[in-house]
Amino acid sequence: MDKILLQPVRSEVQYQGRFAHLSFGPLANPAPLYQTLLAHLGAHGATLQGLTYMAPPSADANVSCLLTGLSVTTQVRLDRLEIRVVPQ
Secondary structure (H helix, E strand, C coil): CCCCCCCCCCCCEEEEEECCCCCHHHHHCCHHHHHHHHHHHHHHCCCHHHEEEECCCCCCCEEEEEEHHHCEEEEEECCEEEEEECCC
């Protein structure tokens, strides 16, 4: 009998953590959030240029941080934190 070896072509990991309360404060004034993200994720490649901000009152208001070297995107939204890993 012949053996067949299967190899994954692509895998994706996603984490989603819900907040106990909506986080209007950090998204209304994102400067402290930027500072915190850069302080904690800077060692992993986070830069000011990798941060983006989508302002309220949109339901999709968020601060995103791209870690290009790791193929990771983090998003802080009103109700949750999302982390996506998409290997290239």
